[in-house]
Amino acid sequence: MSRILVTGGLGGSGRWIVDRLAEEGHEVLCVDQRYAESERENVDVRVADLTDRGDVFDLVGAFDPDAVVHWAAIPDPLDHPGGEVFENNVVSTYNVLEAAGRADARVVWASSESALGFPFAAETPAPDYLPVDEDHPLRPEDPYGVSKEAGEALARTTVRRHDVPVVSIRPSWIQYPGEYVCLGNEPPEEGVGNFWSYIDVRDIAAIVVAALDADIEGHEAVFAVADENYADRETTELFAEQFGSVPEPCDLSGDDSSISNAKAADLLGWEPAHSWRDAADEDVDEPTV
Numbered sequence: 457m458s459r460i461l462v463t464g465g466l467g468g469s470g471r472w473i474v475d476r477l478a479e480e481g482h483e484v485l486c487v488d489q490r491y492a493e494s495e496r497e498n499v500d501v502r503v504a505d506l507t508d509r510g511d512v513f514d515l516v517g518a519f520d521p522d523a524v525v526h527w528a529a530i531p532d533p534l535d536h537p538g539g540e541v542f543e544n545n546v547v548s549t550y551n552v553l554e555a556a557g558r559a560d561a562r563v564v565w566a567s568s569e570s571a572l573g574f575p576f577a578a579e580t581p582a583p584d585y586l587p588v589d590e591d592h593p594l595r596p597e598d599p600y601g602v603s604k605e606a607g608e609a610l611a612r613t614t615v616r617r618h619d620v621p622v623v624s625i626r627p628s629w630i631q632y633p634g635e636y637v638c639l640g641n642e643p644p645e646e647g648v649g650n651f652w653s654y655i656d657v658r659d660i661a662a663i664v665v666a667a668l669d670a671d672i673e674g675h676e677a678v679f680a681v682a683d684e685n686y687a688d689r690e691t692t693e694l695f696a697e698q699f700g701s702v703p704e705p706c707d708l709s710g711d712d713s714s715i716s717n718a719k720a721a722d723l724l725g726w727e728p729a730h731s732w733r734d735a736a737d738e739d740v741d742e743p744t745v
C-alpha cells in the first residue's frame with residue numbers, strides 16, 4: 457500500500473484512476489478545484505487551485521506521498537482562452553512536479569498526444585513516418601499542445617533537480633465504455649487530427665498503475681493508445697484518402713494504430729485490453745471516488 461496523491465481526480469478520466477488505485481488498496485488523496493464527498497474509506501478529497509503554489513506545497517508536504525499522479529489540466533484549447541489553457545496547465549504542472557520532487561515522490565502525469573502538434577493544428581500536417589513513436593518531433597502550434605510539451609520539459613527538469621523518476625503518459629483520445637464518441641463508421645476526415653487513434657479509459661487507469669510500478673530511472677514519455685484505429689478501415693487507405701499519399705517509411709498493416717504503443721509495452725509491460733469493437737456499447741459500473 458502506498459500513499460498516492462492524484463490531481464484532477466474528479467475529472468472524466470481522473471475518476472477512473474482514483475477508483476483503480478483505491479481498489480488496489482492505496483491511500484489516495486484526490487485534489488481537484490471542486491469538492492465531492494468520497495464514498496471510500498481510503499480516499500480523501502481536497503479542494504485546491506493547483507496554480508496556487510503555496511496551496512500545492514502545503515498539500516503535498518502534509519500528505520507526504522510516495523507517488524503523485526498529476527492528471528489535472530484544461531484538456532483542450534477550444535472551450536477556454538488559449539492563454540488560460542497554457543497558464544493553467546504549465547503553472548500547475550510546475551507546482552505539482554516541484555512539490556513532488558521536494559517530497560521525493562515519483563511522478564506519473566498526463567502529457568498528451570497533442571504534444572505532437574497534430575490534433576489542434578489549423579491544417580493537420582502528415583506525420584514524418586508511420587507509426588508515430590516517441591522519437592517523432594513535437595511541433596505544437598496551439599496553446600494546449602505546447603503546454604504539454606512544456607510539461608515534458610518540466611518533467612525532465614524535475615528529474616535533474618530532484619532525482620525522482622517521472623513518466624509522461626501521452627494518452628490518445630480517451631473514450632468511455634458505453635459512451636464511445638469515436639465510432640467505426642465516422643467520416644474519416646473527422647478523425648484526421650490524431651490519425652483515427654483512441655484509448656479506453658480503463659486502459660488509461662491500467663497504464664498509470666503500470667507506470668507507478670515500473671522500475672524506471674529518469675524521465676520517459678510513452679504513448680497510451682489502442683492497438684487499432686477506430687475507423688474500421690485499413691490505416692494506410694485512410695492516409696492515402698486524406699493526405700494523397702502514405703508517409704514513408706511506413707510499417708503498418710490492416711487497421712494498426714498510426715501511433716505506436718510498443719514503447720509502453722516494452723518499458724511498462726502494459727498493453728491495451730479494450731477495443732472499440734466491444735467497449736463502444738459495453739455496460740460497466742461508473743467509477744467510485
Ligand SMILES: NC(=O)c1ccc[n+]([C@@H]2O[C@H](COP(=O)([O-])OP(=O)(O)OC[C@H]3O[C@@H](n4cnc5c(N)ncnc54)[C@H](O)[C@@H]3O)[C@@H](O)[C@H]2O)c1
Pocket residue numbers: 463464465466467468469470487488489490504505506507526527528529530531532544548566567568569570626627628629630631
Ligand atoms: N480527454 C482526452 O482525450 C485526453 C487526451 C490526452 C491527454 N489528456 C489529459 O488527461 C488529463 C485528464 O483529462 P480529462 O479529459 O479527464 O479532463 P477533465 O477536464 O475531465 O478533468 C480534468 C480535471 O482537472 C481539474 N483541474 C484543471 N485545472 C485545475 C487546477 N488549476 N486546479 C485543480 N484542478 C484542476 C478539473 O477540475 C478536472 O476535474 C488532462 O491532463 C488532459 O490534458 C486527455
